[in-house]
Amino acid sequence: MLKSNQNYYSVIIIGCGPAGIACAIQLKRSNIDFKIICKKFGGIANNANNIENLLGFPNGVSGQTFVSLLKQHFENLSIQFTKDNIQNISKENGDEMFHIKCENGEYYSKFLIIASGTIPKKLNLLGETELLEKNLLNYDIFNFSYQNTIKSIAIVGSGDAAYDYALNLAKFPVKIDILQRSEETKCLPLLQKRAQDNSNINIIKKIKLKSLIEDNNKIKLKAIRESKEETRYYDLIFVTVGRSPNITFLSDELYKIYRNSINLSHLYFIGDVKNKHYRQISISMGDGVKSAMKITRNPFFRKKNE
Ligand SMILES: Cc1cc2nc3c(=O)[nH]c(=O)nc-3n(C[C@H](O)[C@H](O)[C@H](O)COP(=O)(O)OP(=O)(O)OC[C@H]3O[C@@H](n4cnc5c(N)ncnc54)[C@H](O)[C@@H]3O)c2cc1C
Incomplete structure (x- = not known):
């Protein structure tokens, strides 16, 4: 797959919840090309009645208002998201890129951020x-x-x-x-x-x-x-009897990486999908910023920017 291909991005982010959104904003600031794909903008923060533990909101903020502010932030930075349903993600041994198969298209990327949150039990x-x-x-x-x-x-x-x-x-x-x-x-x-x-x-x-x-x-x-x-x-x-990590679309190989918490410089699981008992907006956002900064520091982009 050549980089000139219109379906190729340096980074693909799966999920537009707080984790994916924070990652996208940080990548944008570093001028890195990426694509962000999700089913529902804002993720499960849309469900929250009153978020009272977020810095900057001394009187709390409803989930829906918070998500509308995130949308505004994207619009101000001209970040667009693609609405689609991921069906399968794979990267076989020897492949240079991740292959992301959605209901309405397929994409390839060098780096992959999975911020797909959780699914209800x-x-x-x-x-x-x-x-x-x-x-x-x-x-x-x-x-x-x-x-x-x-x-x-x-x-x-x-x-x-x-x-x-x-x-x-x-x-x-x-x-x-x-x-x-x-x-x-x-x-x-x-x-x-x-x-x-x-x-x-x-x-x-x-x-x-x-x-x-x-x-x-x-x-x-x-x-x-x-x-x-x-x-x-x-x-x-x-x-509302609990939630499980949303990873049903991973190939067997990628699932093994997730399950064994293997650290790779090209693949990141961020936010609720990997935070078990610590599923909170600020933690997800922190994960998003951190993963984007790690990617920015990767030699692949350093060389590109030299
Ligand atoms: C009722 C309720 C109240 C809450 N209150 C608070 C609170 O007060 N304070 C607080 O800090 N936290 C609160 N939380 C938790 C908080 O909402 C989550 O921690 C946070 O939203 C996690 O962000 P995330 O980006 O990791 O995942 P999510 O928000 O779950 O986002 C996941 C994203 O992945 C996308 N996605 C998933 N599967 C696919 C697929 N197959 N194809 C394409 N896209 C996909 C989704 O569409 C979504 O955009 C609350 C949660 C709930 C349910």
Whole structure:
């Protein structure tokens, strides 16, 4: 593959969440040619109700406002992103370049940054897929648009995302049940306190879900609590029971590199995709800036700029 090929870039970034965006801005400042590809601009930051731990936002900022500022930053720097779905990424032994196959095109690059974040874990319950297809169940909140037919919502989970979703949805005239499997709540104490103080939110602990089925355009949820079977009805359900690294598109060879945390000067995994328990915006952004600076210092670009 020749560098003159229109599908060749020195650097390709996968993902336009905080990690990929920070990387792109830093590369732009160093005048390095790159392409950034994603499915959803802003990534899962779009889901956040109120981001309160970001420097520069003393009063907090909603996820959607934060993402619109990131978009503005891209526009000010004339950075364009390509909306596409990555299907496969490979680099076989001996290949000089990464091969990135998307739904609508394919690209090659010398350096590759993978900032693809995470994917939600499923409940793996009977009826889950059908409810998802009918838009009665969701894992993300950014697609939610309130309709006055929605009176009751269940949120499954006990972490920050579950409580953040509940507080976000409690702005509407709806009754929200947070359904958590254990007694223990895993979210930040301040989120827990706000949920407890909100009259629209009810926290139900030690509930084990058994099945979810559609019944007259409602969700019929069967569960076990205190050894008794119970049935609950909701208009909508959100599932936030954890997230896994989003790496399904990696070739076997690249997956081995990811799994064994092998450091290479041409390939970087940044942000939530590799941060396990430390999935935060500022950490992702720091990863983005650092990977771009490492690439800039690579002899490949040093020679080019001499
Ligand atoms: C409800 C909620 C509240 C949160 N609140 C806070 C908070 O208050 N403070 C804080 O610091 N953090 C918060 N977070 C966490 C924060 O949003 C993440 O840590 C951050 O967004 C991770 O950035 P990232 O760039 O690594 O990944 P992501 O934001 O997940 O971005 C991944 C990118 O990869 C793209 N992508 C993935 N797969 C493909 C594919 N196959 N093809 C093309 N593109 C693909 C996506 O479209 C997206 O653009 C919150 C998260 C949630 C869910």
